[in-house]
Amino acid sequence: MSATAAQSSRNNSTRTRILEAALEILSRDGPAKASMAEIARRAGLSRQGMYLHFSSKDELTYAAARHAFEVQHANAQEMLASRRPFTERLVGALMAEYASLYSGTRSRAARFWQGYEAPVIDRIIEMRNRFDRSFVELLAGALESDGAVIGPDDPHARSFVDLATVLVAAARGLTLSTREISTKDRAELLRIAVTRLCAPSR
Amino acid sequence: MSATAAQSSRNNSTRTRILEAALEILSRDGPAKASMAEIARRAGLSRQGMYLHFSSKDELTYAAARHAFEVQHANAQEMLASRRPFTERLVGALMAEYASLYSGTRSRAARFWQGYEAPVIDRIIEMRNRFDRSFVELLAGALESDGAVIGPDDPHARSFVDLATVLVAAARGLTLSTREISTKDRAELLRIAVTRLCAPSR
Numbered sequence: 032m033s034a035t036a037a038q039s040s041r042n043n044s045t046r047t048r049i050l051e052a053a054l055e056i057l058s059r060d061g062p063a064k065a066s067m068a069e070i071a072r073r074a075g076l077s078r079q080g081m082y083l084h085f086s087s088k089d090e091l092t093y094a095a096a097r098h099a100f101e102v103q104h105a106n107a108q109e110m111l112a113s114r115r116p117f118t119e120r121l122v123g124a125l126m127a128e129y130a131s132l133y134s135g136t137r138s139r140a141a142r143f144w145q146g147y148e149a150p151v152i153d154r155i156i157e158m159r160n161r162f163d164r165s166f167v168e169l170l171a172g173a174l175e176s177d178g179a180v181i182g183p184d185d186p187h188a189r190s191f192v193d194l195a196t197v198l199v200a201a202a203r204g205l206t207l208s209t210r211e212i213s214t215k216d217r218a219e220l221l222r223i224a225v226t227r228l229c230a231p232s233r
Numbered sequence: 234m235s236a237t238a239a240q241s242s243r244n245n246s247t248r249t250r251i252l253e254a255a256l257e258i259l260s261r262d263g264p265a266k267a268s269m270a271e272i273a274r275r276a277g278l279s280r281q282g283m284y285l286h287f288s289s290k291d292e293l294t295y296a297a298a299r300h301a302f303e304v305q306h307a308n309a310q311e312m313l314a315s316r317r318p319f320t321e322r323l324v325g326a327l328m329a330e331y332a333s334l335y336s337g338t339r340s341r342a343a344r345f346w347q348g349y350e351a352p353v354i355d356r357i358i359e360m361r362n363r364f365d366r367s368f369v370e371l372l373a374g375a376l377e378s379d380g381a382v383i384g385p386d387d388p389h390a391r392s393f394v395d396l397a398t399v400l401v402a403a404a405r406g407l408t409l410s411t412r413e414i415s416t417k418d419r420a421e422l423l424r425i426a427v428t429r430l431c432a433p434s435r
Contacts, residue, residue: 197403197426201403204406223395
């Protein structure tokens with residue numbers, strides 16, 4: 032490894048360490064109360080050292096959200112490509128894609144947004160929307176190649192994209208559910224959704 | 234009608250007028266910027282006249298949210314009790330129960346919460362949760378009495394409450410969707426969900 036490559040790899044892992052520290056502190060304290068000094072400390076850096084990577088809390092928030100979405104998306108892709116049975120792959124991918132940021136109660140989700148200015152919210156939502164669109168396409172592809180059924184006996188389902196959209200809606204709705212649903216119960220409910228939505232003629 | 238009854242009915246309709254004006258202004262401007270004076274004007278009252286009914290913006294917000302949820306819930310119940318075909322009744326009830334407050338983009342939904350203090354958010358969410366629980370029970374009852382299928386051929390669906398929970402999750406997920414989904418498309422996607430989730434052995 033050249034000196035430059037080593038430097039770049041070290042910067043990369045420092046960056047990831049900061050992003051993970053930021054996610055932890057931001058989701059615990061909310062953006063208004065989260066302290067940049069505490070995030071730096073958690074990442075093992077001086078505050079000045081952190082500012083070399085991220086010059087503002089908004090910039091750090093945005094990068095941390097992107098990092099979380101990327102990790103979730105990569106886990107979901109890996110699950111879709113795995114050798115598990117059809118239903119388990121789909122349930123696993125839905126659980127992975129909507130794993131962390133929206134988990135917990137509605138109250139926590141609503142509070143997550145407090146303290147952010149509208150432009151930051153809009154950027155993060157637009158980013159999440161891009162991941163969602165990409166995930167719906169991935170899922171629709173998996174449904175098509177792996178045996179989901181859209182037949183002439185089914186007047187309503189028009190496309191694999193429609194089925195994927197409904198599945199994603201259910202997965203997202205369950206993460207913000209009325210009651211605290213355990214991860215196990217969420218997976219069980221998604222199993223119902225996948226089984227019934229995707230293979231009605233079994 | 235006695236003088237007291239007439240007075241009470243007039244107070245009632247004044248109250249409703251204020252609540253509807255408040256919903257309009259609050260959802261347009263957000264709670265931070267919404268003006269109590271403008272809400273009073275919209276309701277055809279003086280600001281002092283309005284304060285006889287609601288002594289603070291938080292109290293008005295809470296009452297306006299309850300009013301909106303009650304109207305949605307009543308419409309959903311009416312739809313479930315109607316004489317339309319099974320699928321249309323269910324789709325109609327889901328559309329009615331999740332009609333207005335969460336509609337629009339995620340950005341708008343996220344902004345809705347900005348400017349509220351945590352205690353107000355928690356009270357409104359707890360109230361919404363109660364409506365959701367009641368709606369899940371109503372829906373589960375309708376599924377059970379109206380022919381949804383849970384059979385020995387289906388290892389996953391454990392109860393009508395589970396099916397209702399998945400349907401509600403899909404309905405809520407669709408109101409906060411990635412793309413702007415038109416009301417017509419939302420109904421079409423819910424029709425897929427209802428048809429496939431509730432009558433898999435057709």
